[in-house]
Amino acid sequence: MSAEPRTAPDDGQVRVVALEVADDLDELASVRAWASGVLRDLPGDQRLDVLMVVEELTSNALRHGEPPRQIRLLRKRGWLCVEVDDTCLDPACPRPPSATGGHGLKLVTAVTTAWGQRQRTTGKTVWAEIDLTRAPGTSPPPMR
Incomplete structure (x- = not known):
């Protein structure tokens, strides 16, 4: 777990905190607790939106990806990016949507300004950006 300061840097620099994720769906509770601690300075509703994104991307990596897995929170004033790595080459x-899932990335789309993925020779990174200057629960601006 991170022992770093829990606020965004004021100098425009991006602060990165990372967590290795074990190969177990039960790990989601630990990931959520870690992220909640790192982001405890965010207002409650905004923190819940970010935690939903963290859980969804991590859950997808655990269900559909391959280990090893890592989650990173990249943050600077007014902006946050959630990144989750796994070694599965499938995008x-x-x-x-069905009774067993298929809603998660739609929820991620609803609370982020953008999400996507970078393919690597050793796997992929799925990322989602969140505008921390926007009021929680409001729609992000349309993508261009």
């Missing part, structure tokens, strides 16, 4: 993609 992340939304699936049709």
Whole structure:
């Protein structure tokens, strides 16, 4: 767990904190607690939106990806990016909603300004950016 300061840097620099994630869905509670501690300076509703993104991206990596996995929170004033790495080469993609899932990336889309993925020769990184200057629960600006 991170022992770093819990606020965004004022100097425009991006602060990065990372956590290695074990190969177990039960790990989601630990990831959520870690992220909640790192982001405890955010207002409650905004922190809940970010934690939903953290959980969804991590859950997808645990269900559909391959170990090792790592989650990173990149932050500077007014901006946060959640990144989750795994070693599966298959791209992340939304699936049709059903009784067993398929809603998560739609929720991520609803609370982020953008999300996507970077393919690497050793796997992928799925990322989502969050505008921390926007009021929680409001729609992000349309993507261009």
